[in-house]
Amino acid sequence: MRTATARAHPNIALVKYWGKADEELILPVAGSMSMTLDAFATTTTVTLDPEADEDSFVLNGSPATGTALARTTRFLDHVRELAGSRERAHVDSMNEAPTAAGLASSASGFAALALAASRAFGLALDERALSRLARRGSGSACRSVVDRYAVWHAGTDDETSYAEQIDAPDLRLVIVTVDGAQKAVSSREGMRRTAATSPFYDAWITSTARTLEEMVRACAAGDPTRIGEITESHALRMHAVIASSEPPVRYLAPASVAVFDTAAALRAQGVFAHTTADAGPNVCVLTTPADAERVAEAVSAHGSVRIVGPGPGAHLVDETVDAGETDGVAR
Structure with a gap:
């Protein structure tokens, strides 16, 4: 039996990132830049089951159904196609962040799933290929690989649509969770509505x-002030264009x-202190290590607060392979 466990952060x-040029491939209308966090991780185990007739998905201890299961199965179908396999899989995933509340749980979720599934199915992907794979589950997941x-x-x-690492000053984000409930309009629906109306x-x-x-120039120059100004301005622009949709x-x-x-x-x-927010009510304040405690206070x-810093990309936690099986090849 093949099983692999991976961990990724939002x-x-x-x-x-707001808007797709291609819905099927999840290609964005424009590039984006992000900080991978050192908190709110998702840990996902994928176990192949040659006796199963269909995939199963357990999220935070409860069996997933409906859209969540369908998205996972569709993603696994793509991995199966890459691996030349027909085996079904059991997926067990734990999120440390509120799901669907604007804290990028889908990014950490699909980044962890991409790594765990690719390894369980015998694929050895380099970072660019893994980023491309994660993107097929959720666009922002390609950045959580890094x-x-x-x-x-x-x-x-x-x-040609993938994420790669860049250098930037050592900054902190103060995460302010003002509402941990699931949002009424998903990011996917919000993007479609914005693009259409x-x-x-x-x-x-x-x-x-x-x-x-x-932003890339500001990062290369090591200019935290300009990074902060761009961050807040662009967040407000995104929320303004979303609010201009109909309804x-x-x-x-x-x-x-x-x-x-x-x-x-x-x-x-x-x-x-420069503020940003993804598609949800929860807010992040970009700051320096020296000012983080004062901002948090x-x-x-x-809302509840947590200071986070730059964290690791998706990484393997455990992998078990039956005797005689190989670890796959890079693709």
Whole structure:
């Protein structure tokens, strides 16, 4: 029997991904940049079962059904195709972050699944190939494959759309969880609605491409102030274009906006604090190691807080292979 366990962490985009150029391949309309976190990990075990007629998926101790199971099976079908296998698999996954609440649980989930499944099915993928594979489950998962800071190259096809590591200053994020409940509108649905109905969508695409170029330059220059300015500006642009869809989608809650206001007040006092939020109510404040505790204390009135830093990419925790089996080849 083949089994593999992998662990991956969510990432928070400092230049946001919002919109697909290709729904099937999950190619983005523009590139993005993120920090892989050192917290809120997903640990996933994939075990092949030659006697099973269908895949099974247990999430946080409960059998998954419906969309969650269908997405997992569809992803495993792609892995089976790459491996030339027809075996079914049992997937057991544990999330340490609230699922579907805007803390990128799908990114850590599919990054961990990509590594565990590829190894269980006998594939040995390099980082670029693993990033491409993870992308097929959830776009942002391609960035969670990568250590610390990653740029996702939008690309034009499956081969050219992947994430790779870049250097950036050592920063911290203060995660403010204002609401751990599942959001009413999924990121996938929100992206589709924005693309189909927002009058500002084309400008979002072109401006994001320029913003990513600016961010890469700021990272290369080791300029945390400019990184922070770009981070907050781009987050607000994303939420503005989402709100311009019809019917409108509003992910930010009043407590979310209060965190943005608190960060602005801290900046006025000379504290490094720039705010961002993915598609959900929970907010992250980008700061320095020196200012992290002060920022955390200031925003704690708006929700539970946790200070996180740059973390590792997806990595194998355990792998068991029947005697006589090989570890596969790079593809």
